[in-house]
Amino acid sequence: MTDRVAAQDHGAHKAPPLQKTPTGIAGLDALTFGGLPEGRPTLMCGAAGCGKTLFGITFLVKGIEEFGEPGVFMSFEERQEELSTNVTSLGFDLDDLVARQKLVVDYVRLERGEIAQAGDYDLEGLFVRLGHAIDTIGAKRVVLDTVEALFAGLEDSATLRSELRRLFAFLKAKGVTAIVTAERGEGQLTRYGIEEYVSDCVILLDNRVIDQVTTRRLRVVKYRGSSHGTNEYPFLIDEQGITVLPITSAGLAHEVSSEVISAGVAGLDAMLGRHGYYRGSSVLVSGSAGTGKSTLAASFIDAACARGERALYFAFEESAAQVTRNMASVGIDLQRHRDAGLLKFEAARPSLYGFEMHLARMHRDIETFNPSVIVVDPISAFRGPSVEVNATLLRLADICKSRGITALFTSLSSSGDAMTDSERNVSSLMDIWVSLADVEANGERNRVLSLLKARGMNHSKQLREYRLTDQGIEMVPVYVGPEGVLTGTARAAQEAREREAERARQDAVANRRRVLELRRIAVERQIAELQAELDSEEAEVTRMSEQDEAHAISRNADRSIMSTLRGDL
Amino acid sequence: MTVIDDVLPGDDGQVHLRLYVAGQTPKSLAAIANLKRLCEEHLAGRYTIEVVDLQVTPQLAAGDQIVAVPTLIRRLPPPLRRVIGDLSNAERVLVGLDMIPRASAS
Numbered sequence: 001m002t003d004r005v006a007a008q009d010h011g012a013h014k015a016p017p018l019q020k021t022p023t024g025i026a027g028l029d030a031l032t033f034g035g036l037p038e039g040r041p042t043l044m045c046g047a048a049g050c051g052k053t054l055f056g057i058t059f060l061v062k063g064i065e066e067f068g069e070p071g072v073f074m075s076f077e078e079r080q081e082e083l084s085t086n087v088t089s090l091g092f093d094l095d096d097l098v099a100r101q102k103l104v105v106d107y108v109r110l111e112r113g114e115i116a117q118a119g120d121y122d123l124e125g126l127f128v129r130l131g132h133a134i135d136t137i138g139a140k141r142v143v144l145d146t147v148e149a150l151f152a153g154l155e156d157s158a159t160l161r162s163e164l165r166r167l168f169a170f171l172k173a174k175g176v177t178a179i180v181t182a183e184r185g186e187g188q189l190t191r192y193g194i195e196e197y198v199s200d201c202v203i204l205l206d207n208r209v210i211d212q213v214t215t216r217r218l219r220v221v222k223y224r225g226s227s228h229g230t231n232e233y234p235f236l237i238d239e240q241g242i243t244v245l246p247i248t249s250a251g252l253a254h255e256v257s258s259e260v261i262s263a264g265v266a267g268l269d270a271m272l273g274r275h276g277y278y279r280g281s282s283v284l285v286s287g288s289a290g291t292g293k294s295t296l297a298a299s300f301i302d303a304a305c306a307r308g309e310r311a312l313y314f315a316f317e318e319s320a321a322q323v324t325r326n327m328a329s330v331g332i333d334l335q336r337h338r339d340a341g342l343l344k345f346e347a348a349r350p351s352l353y354g355f356e357m358h359l360a361r362m363h364r365d366i367e368t369f370n371p372s373v374i375v376v377d378p379i380s381a382f383r384g385p386s387v388e389v390n391a392t393l394l395r396l397a398d399i400c401k402s403r404g405i406t407a408l409f410t411s412l413s414s415s416g417d418a419m420t421d422s423e424r425n426v427s428s429l430m431d432i433w434v435s436l437a438d439v440e441a442n443g444e445r446n447r448v449l450s451l452l453k454a455r456g457m458n459h460s461k462q463l464r465e466y467r468l469t470d471q472g473i474e475m476v477p478v479y480v481g482p483e484g485v486l487t488g489t490a491r492a493a494q495e496a497r498e499r500e501a502e503r504a505r506q507d508a509v510a511n512r513r514r515v516l517e518l519r520r521i522a523v524e525r526q527i528a529e530l531q532a533e534l535d536s537e538e539a540e541v542t543r544m545s546e547q548d549e550a551h552a553i554s555r556n557a558d559r560s561i562m563s564t565l566r567g568d569l
Numbered sequence: 570m571t572v573i574d575d576v577l578p579g580d581d582g583q584v585h586l587r588l589y590v591a592g593q594t595p596k597s598l599a600a601i602a603n604l605k606r607l608c609e610e611h612l613a614g615r616y617t618i619e620v621v622d623l624q625v626t627p628q629l630a631a632g633d634q635i636v637a638v639p640t641l642i643r644r645l646p647p648p649l650r651r652v653i654g655d656l657s658n659a660e661r662v663l664v665g666l667d668m669i670p671r672a673s674a675s
Contacts, residue, residue, distance in 0.1 A: 109634050116665025119600075119654030124591035125623060125635035132627035154637060154653070 018225040021069075021141070021177040024062025025055070026367065027244030027360075031229035032220060036201055041171050041178040043198040045190045046205030051216060051237050052181040054090075055205070056143035057083065058242050059179055061092045064102045069140035072104045072133045072176075076149035080105040090241050104133040110153025117155050123163040127170055134174055142171060142178040148192045157192075165197050189221065200224045206232070215354035218244055234356030236364070245360040245395075256280060261307075261373075261406060264299030267475025268434070271451055271460035277432055278456065279372075280404040282397045284426060286411040287436030291447055292468050293410040294318075296434070297375040298327040298334060299472055300408050304373040305337035312371040313345045314362060316381040320345030323377075331471045344369050350381040355392040358382070363399055373406045379426065380412040390426060397429050431455040446488040449475070465491070584612050585645035586666075587619040589630070591638045596655045597622075600639035603656035611663065641666070 020034035029035045036042045036059075046052050053075075060071035075083060083105060084094040097103035106129060134142065147167070150160055171178045180198055185191035195202055202221040207214060217232040235244040260276040262269055263283075269275045277283055283300075285293050301311045315323055323345065324334045337343035346365050350358070366374065376396070382389050393409070400407040411426065427433055433452040438445050449466050451459045465476040465488075588604055590597035601620060608616045623630050623638065633642060643650040643666050652665035 106631055108636055110636060114649075114651060116650075116652045116661055117654050118652050118659075118661035118665060119603075119657035120596060121637040121639065121654045122596065123637055124594075125589060125630055125638040125640060128591055128623040128627045128638075129630040129635070132630065150636070 020226070021063075022067065023059050024066045025058055025242050025244060026364065027233065027235070028218070028242075031233060031244065032201075032223060033226060033228065036177055036179070037223070037225065038177050039172060039175045040200040041168050041180050041198045042201040042203060043180050043182060043190070043195055044203045044205065045182045045184055045195070047184040047207060050184075050205035050207045051235075051242065052205060053078070053083075053145050054087070054237060054242060056145055056179050056181060057087050057092065057094075058090075060103060060141055060143055061087075061094075061097065063141045064097055070102045070137040071141035071143065072106065072130065072137070072139045073143045073145065074106045074108060074130060074133070075145045076108050076110065076153075077146050079107045089239060091239070101137050104137055104139070106130075106133055108149075110149060112153050112155075115154065121156075121159065123150070123160075123167065127167065130170075131174065134176060140176055142174075142176045144178065144180045146181050146183065148182050148190065148194060151192050161197075164194060168197050205235075210354065213351070213354040215356040217356070234354075234360045236353075236357055236360040238361070240364065243360050243364040245356070245363045255404070257404060262303045263296075264301070264303035265296065265466075265473045265475065267464065267466070268296075268449065268473075271449075271462070271464065271475075272432075272454055273457040273459045277406055279406055280401055281406060281431035281455070282400065282429060283406070283408045283432045283434065284411060284430040285408060285434045285436065286413045288413055288438050291436035291438055292466075292473065293412070293436060294323065294377055295327065295330055295332070295468055295473060296436070297377055297408050297410055298323070298330075298332045301343060301373065301375055302327075302332045302334065302337070302472075304406075305334075305340070305342040309342070309372040310369065311337070311343045312365060312369050312374045313343065314365075314374065314376045315345055315347040316350045316376075316378065318377075319347050329470070330468050330473075344371070350383065355382055355388055359392050359396055362396060366399060366403070366405065371405060373408070374400060376407065376409045378410040378412050380410075390429075393426055394429050427452075432457075442488070442490045444488050582615045583645060584608075584616040584643065584666075585619075586616060587621060587633070587642045587644055589621045589623060589633065589635045589638055589640045589642070592622065592624040597639060599655040599657065600641070603659070603662070604641065607656070607659055607662055643667075 019038035020032070020036065021038045022029045022035035044052050044055055057073065060073055063069040063071050073083070078086070080094070080098070087094060094103060094105065098105060108126070108129075130142070133139065147164065150164070151157060154160060168180075180194070182190035182192070182194055184204075185193070189195040189202065189204065199222070201223045204219045204221050206217045206219070208217065209215075216235050216237065218235045219232045220228045220230065233244055235242060257279040259279040260274045261279050262276045263272065285296050287293050297313075301313060304311045313320075313323065318326070320338075324338065327334050334343060338345070344365075346362070348358070348361070352358075353361070362376075379389075379393060382392065397407060399405075409426075409430070430453075432454045435450050435452050437448045437450070439448050447466055447468070448463050450463045451461075453459075467474045467476060586604070586608070588600060590600060604618060608618065621629055623635065629635075633640075637653040639653065639655060641652045641656060641662070650666050652662055654661075656662050
């Protein structure tokens with residue numbers, strides 16, 4: 001049998017492109033570009049509590065439910081009843097799958113104290129069991145959950161090693177895609193070094209506690225014959241099973257849209273130059289406590305839902321009901337969008353998981369709900385090293401961008417103008433930065449909005465005062481002048497002063513106009529007099545010339561009379 | 570050749586043994602021969618041997634938790650004892666099956 005298997009082993013490497021078996025675990029298939037190597041064993045190692053068993057069961061159950069591939073689960077640690085109970089919370093019904101002949105769970109019990117060794121042995125018994133289980137249901141997938149238990153249960157590790165080598169060859173010969181789990185060892189991947197035998201694909205699971213927050217991570221250590229994501233990827237185990245977040249699969253090659261969507265506040269749209277945010281952009285709304293960050297976010301969501309788009313609201317400080325109630329008080333009715341199924345809240349305390357977990361959870365929620373806008377309220381709730389926060393947000397922004405989702409992040413900034421570290425880091429990721437400030441002057445506080453940046457838009461550079469009314473956010477023009485920014489009553493007073501000055505100016509103009517009018521009348525009168533004078537002179541001249549003519553005629557007449565009298569004829 | 574039934578069951582001092590093998594390998598044959606010899610020497614007349622070939626009846630492997638072969642199981646008298654290997658080490662077999670007192674075994 002060994003020879004046949006060896007021949008098969010050699011042949012496998014000449015085969016055309018590596019076929020892959022999808023695990024059905026979102027994210028893992030993405031980072032391995034299709035799944036696990038088909039017909040080969042994959043080693044999954046990790047310390048206790050990393051989720052190795054769960055990975056195995058998910059692989060089998062998804063295989064049955066989504067790909068129609070029956071599976072065999074050979075457990076060296078837990079009985080079928082225990083396994084069934086453990087995964088019931090994930091919605092997996094193992095007993096039903098077993099009853100339907102889609103799954104075989106074989107519990108292998110090894111108790112060193114009960115077994116005496118007398119002479120050479122081999123593991124043909126295990127092979128027979130496995131082979132029988134595979135053949136009975138036509139299994140395509142096999143999971144051996146901690147095969148290393150053999151080392152604890154049996155003596156003679158030299159025999160075990162050669163038998164394990166044969167076992168993996170046997171699995172390959174059977175053409176099943178297998179997951180072999182193993183405990184993490186000191187200085188090597190597994191306690192008994194079985195990575196030596198399973199060399200096609202090795203996946204390492206890790207469970208790290210940093211600042212009292214646990215994050216599960218996964219890394220594909222090697223994948224013979226295929227490229228794969230090489231980073232550590234966070235993964236999540238919760239009531240929806242396992243979710244792996246392939247971070248670097250989000251590149252900078254996403255499509256951009258020139259479509260503009262409303263920010264939900266008319267005045268703000270006008271300030272943005274293009275009458276809204278570009279679709280798919282990341283918007284940061286920063287401000288101190290009580291400046292209306294959530295309200296601005298809710299306005300944005302309200303506008304999106306009113307257009308019939310889907311929106312996802314990640315709340316880290318308030319519950320869904322609380323946000324809904326509070327927004328109703330400023331005239332934003334989120335409940336109707338929730339009822340219509342357009343708006344979904346995902347509320348969780350930031351301390352519930354590490355960032356990676358939150359990111360993984362958000363990623364999954366985005367995948368399943370498929371929103372066109374999301375709100376994260378607030379990102380400042382994430383406490384931790386700013387490098388990590390930054391990386392988390394970068395990936396979230398990338399996830400949104402690659403899907404054309406417009407994301408609005410709110411951030412609580414500390415009082416005062418100084419930019420916090422995390423804010424500075426985050427700001428470079430954002431396309432639009434709306435700053436909400438609380439300006440304190442003359443014994444009152446007034447809210448002022450400004451746009452610190454808006455990529456690709458000729459935005460207003462003005463500070464604008466706004467009010468939270470029961471009709472939502474209302475923008476008010478702010479007085480900006482030599483005396484600085486004036487808001488509230490100071491603005492009103494300044495406006496009154498300006499009105500006064502304006503009136504005075506208008507009075508002066510009217511005065512000048514009156515004077516001018518009088519002067520025009522005087523001048524016109526003078527002109528009329530001169531004209532009259534000129535006219536009378538002209539008349540005189542005319543009269544004189546007429547008289548002159550008359551004299552000439554009479555002279556001629558006289559002359560002819562006199563000539564007649566002399567008798568000149 | 571799956572089952573070899575030797576001599577009377579039902580006696581009080583009866584020892585019921587079951588040997589699991591997989592095919593007619595040298596190891597299997599050695600184990601069967603070794604077991605028969607040992608039983609004749611130490612349990613003459615009060616033992617039963619049942620040989621199960623898992624190549625023929627693989628469904629029986631899970632029931633008795635067989636992993637290694639050959640596996641010898643003492644079903645009676647209780648408690649259940651198991652010995653793995655080709656049974657070439659007679660002393661270990663006898664100790665493992667608790668068939669002889671340790672003192673006389675040495």
